[in-house]
Amino acid sequence: MAQDTDDLKGAVLAAVSAADIPALDDIRVSALGKKGRITDLMKTLGALPPEERKARGAALNVLKDEIATAIDARQKVLAATALQERLVRESVDVTLASRPQAEGRVHPISQTIDEIVTIFASMGFSVAKGPDIESEYYNFEALNLPSSHPARDMQATFFLPSEGEHKTVLRTQTSPVQIRTMMAQKPPIRIIAPGRTYRCDHDMTHTPMFHQVEGLVIDEASHMGHLKGCLLDFLRAFFGIEDLPIRFRPSYFPFTEPSAEVDIGCSRKNSAGETELRLGNFGDWLEILGCGMVHPNVLKNCGIDPEKYQGFAFGMGIERLAMLKYGIPDLRTFFDADLRWLKHYGFLPLDIPNPALKG
Ligand code: DAH
Numbered sequence: 001m002a003q004d005t006d007d008l009k010g011a012v013l014a015a016v017s018a019a020d021i022p023a024l025d026d027i028r029v030s031a032l033g034k035k036g037r038i039t040d041l042m043k044t045l046g047a048l049p050p051e052e053r054k055a056r057g058a059a060l061n062v063l064k065d066e067i068a069t070a071i072d073a074r075q076k077v078l079a080a081t082a083l084q085e086r087l088v089r090e091s092v093d094v095t096l097a098s099r100p101q102a103e104g105r106v107h108p109i110s111q112t113i114d115e116i117v118t119i120f121a122s123m124g125f126s127v128a129k130g131p132d133i134e135s136e137y138y139n140f141e142a143l144n145l146p147s148s149h150p151a152r153d154m155q156a157t158f159f160l161p162s163e164g165e166h167k168t169v170l171r172t173q174t175s176p177v178q179i180r181t182m183m184a185q186k187p188p189i190r191i192i193a194p195g196r197t198y199r200c201d202h203d204m205t206h207t208p209m210f211h212q213v214e215g216l217v218i219d220e221a222s223h224m225g226h227l228k229g230c231l232l233d234f235l236r237a238f239f240g241i242e243d244l245p246i247r248f249r250p251s252y253f254p255f256t257e258p259s260a261e262v263d264i265g266c267s268r269k270n271s272a273g274e275t276e277l278r279l280g281n282f283g284d285w286l287e288i289l290g291c292g293m294v295h296p297n298v299l300k301n302c303g304i305d306p307e308k309y310q311g312f313a314f315g316m317g318i319e320r321l322a323m324l325k326y327g328i329p330d331l332r333t334f335f336d337a338d339l340r341w342l343k344h345y346g347f348l349p350l351d352i353p354n355p356a357l358k359g
Pocket of ligand 1: 173174215
């Protein structure tokens with residue numbers, strides 16, 4: 001073979017053996033491409049005498065094949081090396097510990113509120129809200145508790161420094177949300193109002209801040225029977241006990257007439273005679289909430305005609321519901337912000353611990 005083709009071959013093969021993938025493409029183009037060096041040499045064949053042309057043409061074709069083969073071989077080597085490097089780099093270490101579970105927990109109060117809302121939402125209730133700092137008027141007077149009323153003493157109130165006529169308190173109950181709702185909305189009304197409430201009390205069963213959920217239904221026809229059915233369905237769904245017995249006991253609240261307290265069935269001793277609280281049809285009773293038919297004075301205070309409209313209300317403590325359902329013994333621990341407690345009693349974000357809520 002001629003010296004020029006020998007030189008070309010030596011140069012190209014040397015470049016191929018040192019090339020990486022992008023360089024290899026450049027070599028392919030510069031040697032074999034339309035304007036490549038082999039192609040250029042091919043173009044010179046026409047000027048040669050026939051016998052020389054034949055030998056040179058054959059030699060050039062061999063050279064072309066050799067270069068193409070060398071490029072392909074190098075390409076394969078480079079691809080295999082790249083794959084190998086990737087496999088090493090991306091290998092899965094099966095001995096690694098599994099990823100830690102999500103650290104955060106949903107507080108039992110939040111979980112319980114979610115469950116309460118879910119059950120009442122399925123009965124057509126929507127959620128209403130009111131402020132923690134409430135006017136004394138909405139917290140008491142509008143609810144038929146005049147300032148001289150003895151029932152005010154039942155609620156150890158935090159009074160806030162207030163100017164002039166407009167006195168404010170930390171709301172002692174969620175009941176003022178009834179007033180706010182009836183003043184803002186026309187019947188039919190069907191709301192629940194979960195939220196924080198405050199009283200200056202502190203012992204095993206009382207904390208200065210706690211939570212209640214209020215319920216209010218106002219329309220032209222809802223009566224005591226609806227109240228009973230609604231609370232029966234709620235309590236059975238919430239505790240997940242289908243035959244949980246419910247008892248209505250006459251009671252007194254200024255904003256309802258008649259008023260009742262509701263008890264659920266329980267047992268305070270286990271079969272071994274030890275103290276243990278269990279809910280169900282065991283013959284004993286536990287108070288769980290207050291309720292009644294909304295007092296005509298309350299309707300009047302909100303500009304609703306008691307001759308035309310009527311309805312019921314109820315209120316209950318959320319901590320108490322959570323303690324009973326989840327076996328939490330001390331109310332104060334809800335607000336200790338102890339992470340060990342939260343890890344034990346808290347919920348993962350997607351937990352649905354209440355079988356009554358599934359499906
Ligand atoms: N607000 C009452 C309390 O804090 C609970 C209550 C009782 C609310 C009866 C009501 C009701 O709406 O009808 O003790």
